[in-house]
Amino acid sequence: MTTSSVLPADITVLHVADCPSVTPLLERLEAAATLAGLLITTTLRLVESDEDAVALDFPGSPTMLIDGADPFPSGGGPSYGCRLYEFEGRIDGAPSTSQLTAALLAAAAGRARNPD
Numbered sequence: 001m002t003t004s005s006v007l008p009a010d011i012t013v014l015h016v017a018d019c020p021s022v023t024p025l026l027e028r029l030e031a032a033a034t035l036a037g038l039l040i041t042t043t044l045r046l047v048e049s050d051e052d053a054v055a056l057d058f059p060g061s062p063t064m065l066i067d068g069a070d071p072f073p074s075g076g077g078p079s080y081g082c083r084l085y086e087f088e089g090r091i092d093g094a095p096s097t098s099q100l101t102a103a104l105l106a107a108a109a110g111r112a113r114n115p116d
Contacts, residue, residue, distance in 0.1 A: 010066070
């Protein structure tokens with residue numbers, strides 16, 4: 001697959017220490033970027049306290065931001081703890097590869113329409 005000419009997505013993964021869902025998220029994110037034909041850069045950011053969670057409006061670990069926005073808004077308030085994602089009736093600690101692929105493609109389409 002060829003790589004898109006759209007600017008790379010800036011991905012930030014917010015997480016608490018020792019979160020068991022960070023590794024699956026990163027693995028699925030890499031697979032999703034490959035499927036979408038997109039370049040991404042990923043930064044990990046540790047959320048260290050309840051105060052950090054409130055300041056960042058952190059809905060739980062892990063939370064992925066694409067260009068600063070959460071593509072999976074939870075509707076809940078800040079939480080210094082685990083986050084769960086639902087897909088096709090299944091609950092998991094990280095979004096599925098297909099959810100991540102769709103989120104990356106939607107963000108890329110937005111960047112292509114508004115390149116600044």
